[in-house]
Amino acid sequence: xxxxxxxxxxxxxxxxxxxxxxxxxxxxxNYTTPFELLVAVILSAQCxxxxxxxxxxxxxxxxxxxxxxxxxxxxxxxxxxxxxxxxRNKAKNIKLCSQQLIEKYxxxxxxxxxxxxxxxxxxxxxxxxxxxxIWRLADGITVDTHVKRLTNLxxxxxxxxxxxxxxxxxxxxxxxxxxxxxxxIILQGRDKCIARRPKCLECEIKMxxxxxxxx
DNA sequence: CTCCCGATAT
DNA sequence: ATATCAGGAG
Numbered sequence: 237x238x239x240x241x242x243x244x245x246x247x248x249x250x251x252x253x254x255x256x257x258x259x260x261x262x263x264x265x266n267y268t269t270p271f272e273l274l275v276a277v278i279l280s281a282q283c284x285x286x287x288x289x290x291x292x293x294x295x296x297x298x299x300x301x302x303x304x305x306x307x308x309x310x311x312x313x314x315x316x317x318x319x320x321x322x323x324r325n326k327a328k329n330i331k332l333c334s335q336q337l338i339e340k341y342x343x344x345x346x347x348x349x350x351x352x353x354x355x356x357x358x359x360x361x362x363x364x365x366x367x368x369x370i371w372r373l374a375d376g377i378t379v380d381t382h383v384k385r386l387t388n389l390x391x392x393x394x395x396x397x398x399x400x401x402x403x404x405x406x407x408x409x410x411x412x413x414x415x416x417x418x419x420x421i422i423l424q425g426r427d428k429c430i431a432r433r434p435k436c437l438e439c440e441i442k443m444x445x446x447x448x449x450x451x
Numbered sequence: 452c453t454c455c456c457g458a459t460a461t
Numbered sequence: 462a463t464a465t466c467a468g469g470a471g
Contacts, residue, residue, distance in 0.1 A: 265467075281468035287458065288467085321457040325469080359469050380467040398468085422467060431465060432461065 243392050243408045250390060250441050251413055254420035257440055261419035263369045266292060270345040270370045271337070272300055274355075275330055277362045282381075283320045291320055302334035302343045329357025347371055360402065368415040377405045378418035382425030389429070389445050 264285045267273035272292065279288045295316045299305055305313065313327040320326065333356040337343055345366065346352060352363035364378040377383075379398040383405075387393045393404045409417050425431075428439040434447060442448025 263467085277467070278469090280466085282456080282466055283468095284459080284466050286466095319457060321466085322455050322468085323457075325455055329469080357469065361468060365467070378467075381465080382467070418467085425467095430460095 240407060244410075246390065246444055247392055247408050247417075248410075250444050251409075251417060251420065253440050254424055255416070258420055258423050261416060261423060263365065263419075265289065268296070269300070270366065271302060272296055273369060274333070274345050274358070274362070274366050275305075277365050278330060278333070278357045279317055279320045279326055281322060281326070283322075287320055291317055302337040305330055305334035306338055326357065332356035333358065345370070347373065349375055360399065364418075368418075372415065374411065374414040377402050377409065377414050379405070380418070380422065381431075382422045382429075383418055385431060386421045386425055386429055386445075389447055390441070391444075391446060 263273070265273060265276040265280060266289045267276055276288055276292050279291065298316070299308055308331070310327055310331055313331060314323050317323050317326055317330075336355050337345065340346075341351070347367065349360075349363055349367065352358050352366065353360060360376055361378055361380055364374070364376045367373040367375075368378065379402045384396070384398060384401060387401060387405060388395070392408055393401050395401050395404060405417075406414070424439075424441065428435045429445075436442050436445075436448045439445065439448050
């Protein structure tokens, strides 16, 4: 087990490199309201953000409020979001989540982590993204498929459970970087550390990576 | 742990 | 054909 201090040191170096590369990153999902972002993040499960943006651009012209989704037949929501995959679960969650927002929060997206996680289809990953993006709030670190893969490769964690990964990262990453860290890792995951065919030769953080350091 | 699931790159 | 994509619920 590598020391926590050594991990912090390497994490800060990775952050420095990626900060210089990506600057001040923002969410790649398109939205105009907190609710639109919440729905977009729910749709982004196991789906590219490019696909989600194609779907939401069309859909939000028709429905973009909790009241409208709550009133819409489930089959119609399914049709609108079908191409994002898992469409039956997602449609059910979006509709139920909309009803919960109306009943409990006057149709507005709540800020507290506990409240967000209590909504249908909203887990810690989705809640972290919305809180960080909308209100710049962070009492957690977004752990998606990219963060899971890269933090293991970089050796910051040795763990597959996303909740445990998040807790470990919260010990290693200084809080001021909690929001941007995930953005950096995800952007690097798309640009260089692509799961299907990583471009280790061109990777800016290969010296900190289990794959890249062999190149 | 399994299931949900279409689109895309390889 | 197969792996992967800003996961969450049962």
